Amino acid sequence: MKRLLVLLFVLATPALAVNPDEMLKDPAQEHRARELGKDLRCLVCQNQSIDDSDADLAKDLRVIVRERIAKGDSDDQVKSFVVDRYGDYVLLKPPFKATTLALWLGPLALFAGALWAVLAFYRRRPAEKAAPPPPPLSAEESRRLDKLLKETER
Amino acid sequence: MRRFLYVLPVAVFAILALFFLKGLTLNPRDIPSVLINRPVPEMSLAPLPGRGDTSGLATENLKGRVSLVNIYGSWCISCVQEHPILMEIKKRGDAPIHAVDWRDDPVLGAAWLKKNGDPYERVGIDPPPGRTAVDFGVTGAPESFIVDKAGIIRYKHVGPISREIWAKTLLPIIRELEKQG
Numbered sequence: 001m002k003r004l005l006v007l008l009f010v011l012a013t014p015a016l017a018v019n020p021d022e023m024l025k026d027p028a029q030e031h032r033a034r035e036l037g038k039d040l041r042c043l044v045c046q047n048q049s050i051d052d053s054d055a056d057l058a059k060d061l062r063v064i065v066r067e068r069i070a071k072g073d074s075d076d077q078v079k080s081f082v083v084d085r086y087g088d089y090v091l092l093k094p095p096f097k098a099t100t101l102a103l104w105l106g107p108l109a110l111f112a113g114a115l116w117a118v119l120a121f122y123r124r125r126p127a128e129k130a131a132p133p134p135p136p137l138s139a140e141e142s143r144r145l146d147k148l149l150k151e152t153e154r
Numbered sequence: 155m156r157r158f159l160y161v162l163p164v165a166v167f168a169i170l171a172l173f174f175l176k177g178l179t180l181n182p183r184d185i186p187s188v189l190i191n192r193p194v195p196e197m198s199l200a201p202l203p204g205r206g207d208t209s210g211l212a213t214e215n216l217k218g219r220v221s222l223v224n225i226y227g228s229w230c231i232s233c234v235q236e237h238p239i240l241m242e243i244k245k246r247g248d249a250p251i252h253a254v255d256w257r258d259d260p261v262l263g264a265a266w267l268k269k270n271g272d273p274y275e276r277v278g279i280d281p282p283p284g285r286t287a288v289d290f291g292v293t294g295a296p297e298s299f300i301v302d303k304a305g306i307i308r309y310k311h312v313g314p315i316s317r318e319i320w321a322k323t324l325l326p327i328i329r330e331l332e333k334q335g
Binding site: 046 | 182185186187188189257282283284285287288289290291292293294
């Protein structure tokens with residue numbers, strides 16, 4: 001049973017949709033195609049990369065990416081070829097530019113705001129602790145306190 | 155300042171709720187095309203057998219008249235839904251419709267037109283890996299592009315064309331483009 005489990009875990013490598021007949025003969029080029037494929041969004045399934053997707057369009061894009069690599073395109077040239085047709089949306093990691101500023105800096109701004117709120121909260125607290133001690137009891141108050149204490153003792 | 159702090163979480167919630175509500179009404183399939191106002195991609199597609207045309211669909215064919223380029227395939231289910239409307243458009247002569255038979259067996263593509271009717275002026279076949287479809291930024295079938303007289307893509311519609319979409323959105327754009335030199 002244990003052996004079976006171990007075997008299953010060993011066999012459970014991420015399922016890639018890349019078919020052997022799509023692969024490039026040059027391992028270095030094929031590796032580049034894989035890395036690029038991970039960054040490109042499958043436009044049918046939308047939240048998978050073309051490397052993970054079994055959709056026909058993803059397969060077509062894998063083939064076209066490999067064609068361009070075989071023709072000598074650089075990684076950036078391949079990416080801009082696809083972006084030229086499908087827009088920045090096809091990149092799983094959005095580029096840093098004016099229209100995506102909120103996307104990239106938003107979380108940072110939120111974190112800064114939270115940090116400021118926490119710091120402000122703790123800065124106010126010592127001030128409360130340092131409030132002046134209450135004035136000592138007056139003679140009248142001491143007498144009443146003694147009386148009360150004596151009553152409870154009885 | 156104090157009172158403002160009490161309202162803040164409510165305000166943040168309200169703003170987020172607005173965004174999420176808006177998100178619910180959006181269609182994630184509507185990806186804005188980057189090809190709008192760009193020339194039709196270079197293409198020279200072979201004709202579909204059995205239609206009697208000797209030339210398929212090429213970039214030059216899309217110049218001179220405002221036309222519709224429709225991406226279809228015999229495997230495409232929504233295309234069945236769209237087809238009768240394309241037939242009506244053809245009958246009325248609103249605008250010439252050209253087709254890219256995408257990722258299809260040409261024999262099946264031709265048989266499909268024979269069975270359902272042929273609304274197209276020109277049909278070009280785009281075998282896998284669908285280079286022309288990728289050049290058009292196609293994400294699924296059916297998709298339709300309005301091309302102006304100069305061969306510039308002016309509008310893209312994703313999904314089947316309904317009678318309403320044709321009458322209210324696409325036809326007005328075509329009429330407007332026809333007025334331009």
